[in-house]
Amino acid sequence: MKTRILSFLMILALSAHAGSVAAQALSLSQISDYLNQLQTAQGGFTQINGDGTLSTGQIYIKRPGRIRFEYNPPQQSLVLASGGQLAIFDPRANTGPDRYPLNQTPLHIILQRNVDLTTARMVTNAVSDGTTTTVTVQDPANPQYGNIQLVFTANPVALRQWIITDDLGNQTTMVLNELTTGTTIGDIMFNISAEMRKRGLD
Template identity: 25%
Template sequence: MIRFAPAAALVAVAAAIPSASAQQGDLAAVQAHLRSVDSMTAAFSQTDRAGKVLTGTLTLKKPGRIRFQYEKGVPILIVGDGKAIWFLDYSVGQRSRWPIGDSPLGVLIDPSRDISKYAKVVPSGSPNVLSVEAYDAKRPEYGRITMIFERQASAPGGLMLQGWVALDSQKNRTTVRLSNQRFNVPVSDNTFRFNDPRRGTRRN
Protein backbone atom coordinates (compact mmCIF):
# COMPACT_ATOMS: atom_id res chain seq x y z
CA MET A 1 0.00 0.00 0.00
CA ILE A 2 1.34 3.42 -0.90
CA ARG A 3 1.60 5.95 1.92
CA PHE A 4 0.85 9.59 1.28
CA ALA A 5 3.09 12.33 2.54
CA PRO A 6 1.45 15.45 4.01
CA ALA A 7 -0.36 17.49 1.37
CA ALA A 8 2.22 20.28 1.43
CA ALA A 9 5.01 17.78 0.76
CA LEU A 10 3.17 16.39 -2.25
CA VAL A 11 3.43 19.66 -4.11
CA ALA A 12 6.78 20.90 -2.82
CA VAL A 13 9.53 21.30 -5.40
CA ALA A 14 12.54 19.22 -4.42
CA ALA A 15 16.13 19.82 -5.41
CA ALA A 16 16.15 17.04 -7.98
CA ILE A 17 14.31 18.09 -11.14
CA PRO A 18 13.42 15.43 -13.74
CA SER A 19 15.15 15.78 -17.09
CA ALA A 20 13.19 16.97 -20.11
CA SER A 21 13.11 13.46 -21.60
CA ALA A 22 11.95 11.96 -18.31
CA GLN A 23 9.27 14.63 -18.06
CA GLN A 24 8.00 13.83 -21.55
CA GLY A 25 8.00 10.09 -20.91
CA ASP A 26 6.17 10.39 -17.60
CA LEU A 27 3.59 12.80 -19.00
CA ALA A 28 3.02 10.44 -21.92
CA ALA A 29 2.46 7.61 -19.43
CA VAL A 30 -0.09 9.69 -17.52
CA GLN A 31 -1.85 10.63 -20.75
CA ALA A 32 -1.96 6.95 -21.74
CA HIS A 33 -3.45 6.06 -18.36
CA LEU A 34 -6.11 8.78 -18.53
CA ARG A 35 -7.11 7.83 -22.06
CA SER A 36 -7.30 4.11 -21.27
CA VAL A 37 -9.70 4.62 -18.36
CA ASP A 38 -13.32 4.89 -19.44
CA SER A 39 -14.78 4.35 -15.98
CA MET A 40 -13.64 3.90 -12.40
CA THR A 41 -15.03 3.25 -8.95
CA ALA A 42 -13.14 3.69 -5.69
CA ALA A 43 -13.49 4.46 -2.02
CA PHE A 44 -12.18 7.91 -1.13
CA SER A 45 -11.00 9.81 1.92
CA GLN A 46 -11.09 13.60 1.63
CA THR A 47 -9.18 15.97 3.91
CA ASP A 48 -9.75 19.73 3.76
CA ARG A 49 -7.40 22.51 4.82
CA ALA A 50 -8.79 22.43 8.37
CA GLY A 51 -7.98 18.75 8.69
CA LYS A 52 -11.60 17.57 8.53
CA VAL A 53 -11.90 14.12 6.97
CA LEU A 54 -14.88 12.82 5.01
CA THR A 55 -15.19 9.46 3.32
CA GLY A 56 -17.36 8.05 0.58
CA THR A 57 -17.52 6.43 -2.84
CA LEU A 58 -16.21 7.85 -6.10
CA THR A 59 -17.72 6.87 -9.46
CA LEU A 60 -16.33 8.14 -12.77
CA LYS A 61 -17.46 7.66 -16.34
CA LYS A 62 -16.09 9.48 -19.34
CA PRO A 63 -16.75 11.83 -20.85
CA GLY A 64 -17.53 14.33 -18.13
CA ARG A 65 -19.26 12.26 -15.46
CA ILE A 66 -18.11 11.94 -11.86
CA ARG A 67 -19.89 11.48 -8.54
CA PHE A 68 -18.63 11.89 -4.98
CA GLN A 69 -21.16 10.11 -2.77
CA TYR A 70 -20.28 11.05 0.79
CA GLU A 71 -20.78 8.93 3.88
CA LYS A 72 -24.21 8.70 5.47
CA GLY A 73 -25.18 11.85 7.32
CA VAL A 74 -23.17 14.24 5.12
CA PRO A 75 -25.70 16.44 3.24
CA ILE A 76 -23.32 17.24 0.39
CA LEU A 77 -23.04 15.77 -3.08
CA ILE A 78 -20.66 16.55 -5.96
CA VAL A 79 -21.72 15.41 -9.42
CA GLY A 80 -20.36 15.94 -12.91
CA ASP A 81 -23.27 15.28 -15.30
CA GLY A 82 -21.33 15.46 -18.56
CA LYS A 83 -21.72 19.21 -18.97
CA ALA A 84 -20.92 20.74 -15.60
CA ILE A 85 -19.70 20.03 -12.09
CA TRP A 86 -22.41 20.53 -9.48
CA PHE A 87 -21.84 21.15 -5.78
CA LEU A 88 -25.07 20.39 -3.92
CA ASP A 89 -25.74 21.24 -0.28
CA TYR A 90 -29.00 19.72 0.89
CA SER A 91 -28.71 21.16 4.40
CA VAL A 92 -29.33 24.69 3.12
CA GLY A 93 -30.98 23.94 -0.23
CA GLN A 94 -28.23 25.43 -2.38
CA ARG A 95 -26.33 24.42 -5.48
CA SER A 96 -23.33 25.75 -7.40
CA ARG A 97 -22.32 24.97 -10.97
CA TRP A 98 -19.02 25.15 -12.87
CA PRO A 99 -18.28 24.16 -16.48
CA ILE A 100 -16.18 21.00 -16.46
CA GLY A 101 -13.31 22.84 -18.11
CA ASP A 102 -13.21 25.31 -15.20
CA SER A 103 -12.62 22.60 -12.60
CA PRO A 104 -9.33 20.86 -11.77
CA LEU A 105 -11.33 17.62 -11.98
CA GLY A 106 -11.66 18.18 -15.71
CA VAL A 107 -8.25 16.59 -16.23
CA LEU A 108 -9.67 13.29 -14.93
CA ILE A 109 -12.93 13.20 -16.87
CA ASP A 110 -12.19 14.96 -20.17
CA PRO A 111 -10.39 12.45 -22.45
CA SER A 112 -9.78 15.08 -25.13
CA ARG A 113 -7.37 17.11 -23.02
CA ASP A 114 -3.69 17.07 -23.89
CA ILE A 115 -2.03 17.38 -20.49
CA SER A 116 1.41 17.99 -21.99
CA LYS A 117 0.32 21.57 -22.67
CA TYR A 118 -0.34 22.47 -19.04
CA ALA A 119 1.12 19.76 -16.78
CA LYS A 120 4.53 18.99 -15.35
CA VAL A 121 6.13 16.22 -13.33
CA VAL A 122 7.06 17.17 -9.75
CA PRO A 123 9.51 15.17 -7.60
CA SER A 124 7.82 12.53 -5.44
CA GLY A 125 10.77 11.16 -3.49
CA SER A 126 10.14 7.61 -4.71
CA PRO A 127 10.89 5.99 -8.09
CA ASN A 128 7.61 4.07 -7.84
CA VAL A 129 5.51 7.19 -7.35
CA LEU A 130 4.74 9.67 -10.11
CA SER A 131 3.34 13.10 -9.25
CA VAL A 132 1.98 15.37 -11.98
CA GLU A 133 0.76 18.91 -11.43
CA ALA A 134 -1.78 20.31 -13.89
CA TYR A 135 -2.20 24.08 -13.98
CA ASP A 136 -3.24 26.51 -16.69
CA ALA A 137 -1.29 29.74 -16.14
CA LYS A 138 -3.70 31.54 -18.48
CA ARG A 139 -6.65 30.50 -16.31
CA PRO A 140 -5.46 30.69 -12.68
CA GLU A 141 -9.06 30.91 -11.52
CA TYR A 142 -9.45 27.25 -12.48
CA GLY A 143 -7.07 26.18 -9.72
CA ARG A 144 -4.58 23.34 -9.95
CA ILE A 145 -4.44 19.63 -9.26
CA THR A 146 -1.50 17.38 -8.39
CA MET A 147 -2.25 13.77 -9.26
CA ILE A 148 -0.43 10.96 -7.48
CA PHE A 149 0.18 7.68 -9.31
CA GLU A 150 1.89 4.45 -8.30
CA ARG A 151 3.68 2.55 -11.03
CA GLN A 152 1.91 -0.80 -11.47
CA ALA A 153 2.31 -2.85 -14.63
CA SER A 154 -1.16 -4.38 -14.26
CA ALA A 155 -2.96 -1.01 -14.04
CA PRO A 156 -4.21 0.95 -17.08
CA GLY A 157 -1.23 2.53 -18.78
CA GLY A 158 1.01 1.02 -16.10
CA LEU A 159 -0.17 3.54 -13.49
CA MET A 160 -2.55 3.32 -10.53
CA LEU A 161 -4.19 6.59 -9.56
CA GLN A 162 -3.82 6.89 -5.78
CA GLY A 163 -5.38 10.32 -5.31
CA TRP A 164 -4.75 14.00 -5.79
CA VAL A 165 -4.29 17.36 -4.11
CA ALA A 166 -6.53 20.13 -5.46
CA LEU A 167 -5.93 23.83 -4.85
CA ASP A 168 -8.72 26.19 -5.84
CA SER A 169 -8.43 29.88 -6.76
CA GLN A 170 -9.02 30.84 -3.11
CA LYS A 171 -6.03 28.68 -2.07
CA ASN A 172 -8.25 26.10 -0.39
CA ARG A 173 -6.44 22.79 -0.43
CA THR A 174 -8.22 19.43 -0.55
CA THR A 175 -6.44 16.09 -0.45
CA VAL A 176 -8.19 12.98 -1.79
CA ARG A 177 -6.86 9.46 -1.24
CA LEU A 178 -8.30 6.49 -3.12
CA SER A 179 -8.55 2.80 -2.29
CA ASN A 180 -10.22 -0.27 -3.82
CA GLN A 181 -9.86 1.21 -7.31
CA ARG A 182 -11.65 -0.65 -10.10
CA PHE A 183 -11.18 0.45 -13.70
CA ASN A 184 -13.37 0.10 -16.79
CA VAL A 185 -16.30 -1.44 -14.95
CA PRO A 186 -19.94 -1.05 -16.08
CA VAL A 187 -21.44 2.19 -14.74
CA SER A 188 -25.03 3.28 -15.39
CA ASP A 189 -25.69 6.83 -16.59
CA ASN A 190 -28.36 7.01 -13.87
CA THR A 191 -25.51 7.13 -11.35
CA PHE A 192 -25.02 10.79 -12.26
CA ARG A 193 -28.57 11.93 -11.73
CA PHE A 194 -29.39 13.93 -8.61
CA ASN A 195 -32.15 15.74 -6.75
CA ASP A 196 -32.07 19.52 -7.00
CA PRO A 197 -31.67 20.69 -3.37
CA ARG A 198 -33.77 23.78 -4.07
CA ARG A 199 -36.87 21.86 -5.09
CA GLY A 200 -36.27 18.21 -4.31
CA THR A 201 -36.76 17.32 -7.96
CA ARG A 202 -34.64 14.84 -9.84
CA ARG A 203 -32.19 16.03 -12.49
CA ASN A 204 -30.69 14.09 -15.37
Protein backbone atom coordinates (compact mmCIF):
# COMPACT_ATOMS: atom_id res chain seq x y z
CA MET A 1 0.00 0.00 0.00
CA LYS A 2 1.22 3.41 -0.86
CA THR A 3 2.75 5.41 1.96
CA ARG A 4 0.64 8.35 0.87
CA ILE A 5 -2.51 6.75 2.20
CA LEU A 6 -1.26 6.74 5.74
CA SER A 7 0.35 10.16 5.51
CA PHE A 8 -3.20 11.51 5.16
CA LEU A 9 -4.77 9.27 7.77
CA MET A 10 -4.80 10.94 10.95
CA ILE A 11 -4.07 9.32 14.03
CA LEU A 12 -3.75 9.80 17.75
CA ALA A 13 -2.15 11.85 20.58
CA LEU A 14 -3.32 11.94 24.12
CA SER A 15 -5.14 14.98 25.50
CA ALA A 16 -3.60 16.19 28.74
CA HIS A 17 -5.79 15.90 31.78
CA ALA A 18 -4.62 17.92 34.76
CA GLY A 19 -4.94 16.14 38.02
CA SER A 20 -5.89 12.83 36.45
CA VAL A 21 -5.69 9.85 38.74
CA ALA A 22 -4.54 6.34 38.07
CA ALA A 23 -7.13 4.20 36.34
CA GLN A 24 -7.47 0.47 36.07
CA ALA A 25 -6.35 -1.07 32.79
CA LEU A 26 -9.20 -1.57 30.35
CA SER A 27 -9.95 -5.09 29.17
CA LEU A 28 -10.21 -6.00 25.50
CA SER A 29 -13.90 -6.63 26.00
CA GLN A 30 -14.43 -3.16 27.48
CA ILE A 31 -12.62 -1.56 24.54
CA SER A 32 -14.59 -3.65 22.03
CA ASP A 33 -17.86 -2.62 23.71
CA TYR A 34 -16.86 1.05 23.58
CA LEU A 35 -16.07 0.91 19.86
CA ASN A 36 -19.26 -0.99 19.06
CA GLN A 37 -21.36 1.56 20.96
CA LEU A 38 -19.60 4.47 19.22
CA GLN A 39 -22.06 5.14 16.42
CA THR A 40 -21.28 8.80 15.67
CA ALA A 41 -18.59 11.19 16.87
CA GLN A 42 -16.97 14.42 15.81
CA GLY A 43 -14.22 16.70 17.04
CA GLY A 44 -10.87 18.23 16.23
CA PHE A 45 -7.59 16.47 15.62
CA THR A 46 -3.88 17.15 15.41
CA GLN A 47 -1.97 14.84 13.10
CA ILE A 48 1.74 14.24 13.53
CA ASN A 49 3.09 13.18 10.17
CA GLY A 50 5.99 10.83 9.61
CA ASP A 51 8.33 13.75 8.80
CA GLY A 52 7.47 15.51 12.06
CA THR A 53 5.19 18.14 10.54
CA LEU A 54 1.76 18.85 12.01
CA SER A 55 -1.68 19.01 10.41
CA THR A 56 -4.96 19.94 12.07
CA GLY A 57 -8.60 19.58 11.16
CA GLN A 58 -11.97 18.10 11.97
CA ILE A 59 -12.93 14.42 12.15
CA TYR A 60 -16.39 12.92 11.68
CA ILE A 61 -17.14 9.25 12.37
CA LYS A 62 -20.29 7.34 11.52
CA ARG A 63 -19.92 3.65 12.13
CA PRO A 64 -19.93 1.25 10.49
CA GLY A 65 -17.57 2.06 7.67
CA ARG A 66 -17.61 5.84 7.45
CA ILE A 67 -15.11 8.50 8.47
CA ARG A 68 -14.27 12.00 7.22
CA PHE A 69 -11.11 14.02 7.78
CA GLU A 70 -11.22 17.70 6.87
CA TYR A 71 -7.77 19.29 6.94
CA ASN A 72 -7.34 22.97 7.79
CA PRO A 73 -5.37 25.41 5.60
CA PRO A 74 -2.82 25.40 4.19
CA GLN A 75 -3.29 21.70 3.45
CA GLN A 76 -7.07 21.67 2.87
CA SER A 77 -7.09 18.01 1.89
CA LEU A 78 -10.08 15.77 2.48
CA VAL A 79 -10.20 12.06 3.23
CA LEU A 80 -13.47 10.13 3.07
CA ALA A 81 -14.24 6.50 3.80
CA SER A 82 -17.56 4.99 2.78
CA GLY A 83 -18.89 2.19 0.62
CA GLY A 84 -15.80 0.13 1.34
CA GLN A 85 -13.50 2.72 -0.20
CA LEU A 86 -11.02 5.28 1.09
CA ALA A 87 -10.89 8.42 -1.08
CA ILE A 88 -8.23 11.11 -0.83
CA PHE A 89 -9.07 14.50 -2.35
CA ASP A 90 -6.14 16.76 -3.20
CA PRO A 91 -7.29 20.40 -3.60
CA ARG A 92 -4.43 21.04 -6.03
CA ALA A 93 -5.61 18.34 -8.44
CA ASN A 94 -8.38 18.72 -11.01
CA THR A 95 -8.90 14.98 -11.29
CA GLY A 96 -10.92 12.62 -9.13
CA PRO A 97 -9.70 11.39 -5.76
CA ASP A 98 -7.21 8.60 -5.26
CA ARG A 99 -9.16 5.55 -4.08
CA TYR A 100 -8.10 2.51 -2.10
CA PRO A 101 -9.96 -0.45 -0.55
CA LEU A 102 -10.82 0.47 3.02
CA ASN A 103 -10.28 -3.11 4.16
CA GLN A 104 -6.62 -2.79 3.19
CA THR A 105 -6.05 -0.03 5.76
CA PRO A 106 -5.85 -0.35 9.56
CA LEU A 107 -8.79 2.07 9.85
CA HIS A 108 -11.04 -0.75 8.68
CA ILE A 109 -10.47 -2.52 11.99
CA ILE A 110 -12.21 0.14 14.08
CA LEU A 111 -14.85 1.05 11.49
CA GLN A 112 -16.22 -2.45 10.95
CA ARG A 113 -19.71 -3.18 12.24
CA ASN A 114 -18.67 -5.60 14.98
CA VAL A 115 -15.32 -5.10 16.67
CA ASP A 116 -14.05 -8.01 18.75
CA LEU A 117 -10.53 -7.44 19.97
CA THR A 118 -10.51 -10.84 21.66
CA THR A 119 -10.23 -12.47 18.21
CA ALA A 120 -7.07 -14.56 17.96
CA ARG A 121 -4.02 -12.69 16.65
CA MET A 122 -5.91 -9.37 16.37
CA VAL A 123 -4.24 -7.68 19.37
CA THR A 124 -0.46 -7.96 19.29
CA ASN A 125 0.23 -5.85 22.38
CA ALA A 126 -1.72 -4.32 25.27
CA VAL A 127 -0.21 -2.15 28.01
CA SER A 128 -1.40 0.25 30.70
CA ASP A 129 0.54 3.01 32.46
CA GLY A 130 -2.06 3.57 35.15
CA THR A 131 -3.70 6.42 33.24
CA THR A 132 -4.09 5.08 29.71
CA THR A 133 -4.54 1.70 28.07
CA THR A 134 -2.84 1.17 24.72
CA VAL A 135 -3.64 -1.72 22.39
CA THR A 136 -1.93 -2.52 19.10
CA VAL A 137 -4.37 -4.06 16.64
CA GLN A 138 -4.00 -5.69 13.23
CA ASP A 139 -6.19 -7.56 10.79
CA PRO A 140 -5.35 -11.14 11.79
CA ALA A 141 -5.99 -12.38 8.25
CA ASN A 142 -3.83 -9.65 6.67
CA PRO A 143 -1.10 -8.46 9.05
CA GLN A 144 0.82 -7.17 6.03
CA TYR A 145 -1.55 -4.18 5.86
CA GLY A 146 -0.01 -2.68 9.00
CA ASN A 147 -1.51 -1.96 12.39
CA ILE A 148 -3.21 0.69 14.46
CA GLN A 149 -2.23 1.52 18.03
CA LEU A 150 -5.22 2.80 20.00
CA VAL A 151 -4.90 4.83 23.21
CA PHE A 152 -7.81 5.02 25.67
CA THR A 153 -8.54 6.59 29.01
CA ALA A 154 -11.12 5.24 31.47
CA ASN A 155 -13.93 6.58 33.67
CA PRO A 156 -15.57 6.98 31.20
CA VAL A 157 -13.85 5.04 28.45
CA ALA A 158 -12.71 7.39 25.66
CA LEU A 159 -10.50 7.10 22.60
CA ARG A 160 -7.74 9.71 22.82
CA GLN A 161 -5.32 8.97 20.01
CA TRP A 162 -4.12 6.44 17.51
CA ILE A 163 -0.92 5.66 15.64
CA ILE A 164 -1.09 3.97 12.25
CA THR A 165 1.93 1.98 11.10
CA ASP A 166 1.87 1.09 7.41
CA ASP A 167 3.36 -1.90 5.64
CA LEU A 168 6.69 -0.07 5.28
CA GLY A 169 6.91 0.85 8.96
CA ASN A 170 5.98 4.51 8.47
CA GLN A 171 3.94 5.98 11.31
CA THR A 172 1.24 8.66 11.43
CA THR A 173 -0.08 9.81 14.80
CA MET A 174 -3.46 11.40 15.33
CA VAL A 175 -4.30 13.16 18.56
CA LEU A 176 -8.01 13.52 19.07
CA ASN A 177 -9.54 16.47 20.86
CA GLU A 178 -12.55 15.81 23.04
CA LEU A 179 -14.89 13.84 20.79
CA THR A 180 -18.58 14.68 20.92
CA THR A 181 -20.45 11.41 20.58
CA GLY A 182 -24.03 10.64 19.69
CA THR A 183 -24.34 13.61 17.34
CA THR A 184 -26.44 13.67 14.18
CA ILE A 185 -24.20 13.52 11.10
CA GLY A 186 -25.80 13.33 7.67
CA ASP A 187 -24.81 10.53 5.30
CA ILE A 188 -23.96 13.14 2.64
CA MET A 189 -20.84 13.98 4.65
CA PHE A 190 -19.36 10.63 3.61
CA ASN A 191 -20.65 10.43 0.04
CA ILE A 192 -17.65 10.25 -2.29
CA SER A 193 -19.69 10.78 -5.45
CA ALA A 194 -21.44 13.81 -3.97
CA GLU A 195 -18.09 15.32 -2.98
CA MET A 196 -16.83 14.81 -6.54
CA ARG A 197 -19.90 16.60 -7.95
CA LYS A 198 -19.41 19.42 -5.47
CA ARG A 199 -15.87 19.85 -6.73
CA GLY A 200 -16.84 19.52 -10.39
CA LEU A 201 -14.91 16.27 -10.72
CA ASP A 202 -17.69 13.93 -11.94
